[in-house]
Amino acid sequence: MLYKKKTPLIAFLLPGFAMLLIFLYVPFVDNINNSFYNMKGFIELQKFIGLSNYKEMLQDAKLHTSLINSLKMMGLTVVFQVGIALLLAILVSNIKRGQQFFRTVYFFPIVISATAIGLLFNLFYNYKGGALNQLLQTFGKEPVNWMAATTAFVMIIIPTIWSYVGFYFVIILTGLFDISDEIYEAASIDGCTKAQAVIRITLPLLRGVLCTCITLAVTGALKVFDLPWVIAPQGAPGGITHFMGTYMYQIAFVNLNVDYGAAIAVAIVVLGVIVSLVINKILKPDANL
Numbered sequence: 001m002l003y004k005k006k007t008p009l010i011a012f013l014l015p016g017f018a019m020l021l022i023f024l025y026v027p028f029v030d031n032i033n034n035s036f037y038n039m040k041g042f043i044e045l046q047k048f049i050g051l052s053n054y055k056e057m058l059q060d061a062k063l064h065t066s067l068i069n070s071l072k073m074m075g076l077t078v079v080f081q082v083g084i085a086l087l088l089a090i091l092v093s094n095i096k097r098g099q100q101f102f103r104t105v106y107f108f109p110i111v112i113s114a115t116a117i118g119l120l121f122n123l124f125y126n127y128k129g130g131a132l133n134q135l136l137q138t139f140g141k142e143p144v145n146w147m148a149a150t151t152a153f154v155m156i157i158i159p160t161i162w163s164y165v166g167f168y169f170v171i172i173l174t175g176l177f178d179i180s181d182e183i184y185e186a187a188s189i190d191g192c193t194k195a196q197a198v199i200r201i202t203l204p205l206l207r208g209v210l211c212t213c214i215t216l217a218v219t220g221a222l223k224v225f226d227l228p229w230v231i232a233p234q235g236a237p238g239g240i241t242h243f244m245g246t247y248m249y250q251i252a253f254v255n256l257n258v259d260y261g262a263a264i265a266v267a268i269v270v271l272g273v274i275v276s277l278v279i280n281k282i283l284k285p286d287a288n289l
Helices: 007-034 052-059 061-093 099-111 114-125 131-138 152-177 181-189 194-205 207-222 226-231 244-254 258-283
Strands: 037-040 044-048
Touching: 007 037, 007 258, 037 258, 052 258, 061 099, 061 152, 061 207, 061 244, 099 152, 114 131, 114 152, 114 226, 152 207, 152 226, 181 194, 194 207, 207 258, 226 244, 244 258
Parallel strands: none
Antiparallel strands: 037 044
């Protein structure tokens, strides 16, 4: 009865829908159209070339490196971002005092801009006067080029994973609070230990939440851009640290190869949709327990 009149609902929904249409869906369709043309700059369509840009993607070695790096990132985000967030959430949910303090501390990196975090870690990695090399020199060691080909990928992965642990921590912790204490009390009466309760009660009841976190982590890893670009513009030496998002940006906005960049953007979206469907198929968040 509260929503019997639909006019106010439509009036509030239309502005949001209009913004999505103008700033998301129309540009996305236009981007797909651009991927079929040979373009110079962002203004005019030059010549229809069909699937040439997509064929070029199959032969682009740097794109293949970017795809492999993105796949590695996807795996690492599931294991470390979601895994560490789950561990922290379970630990915090079992303490009575200081819970709000830990929630704030772990969530704080999300508040900081990714650009600021990237600049901060650049100060750590700097060859001349960087915090890590100063520490090494204190112990009589030689300074290390942390952004060399052998270590650059790891140096980018560490802050990228660390910066989003708090985001999934809050989501999982909220899911834990939705589980009734009566379930744990009944299990405790039956002789269930804390570890068994986590495995047999907590994880199954968190399946939907974990599926959401894993989907967000994987798709986020696929399109990650800002932090890796700040730490290693142009993909470090030889583009070895490029991800799909950073390589697409370089192609479209640095090299001004707009049509090929548009094709890469379409590939990122398609791959993200496929990965999301696969995750939901495997985890089955809506399945009966």
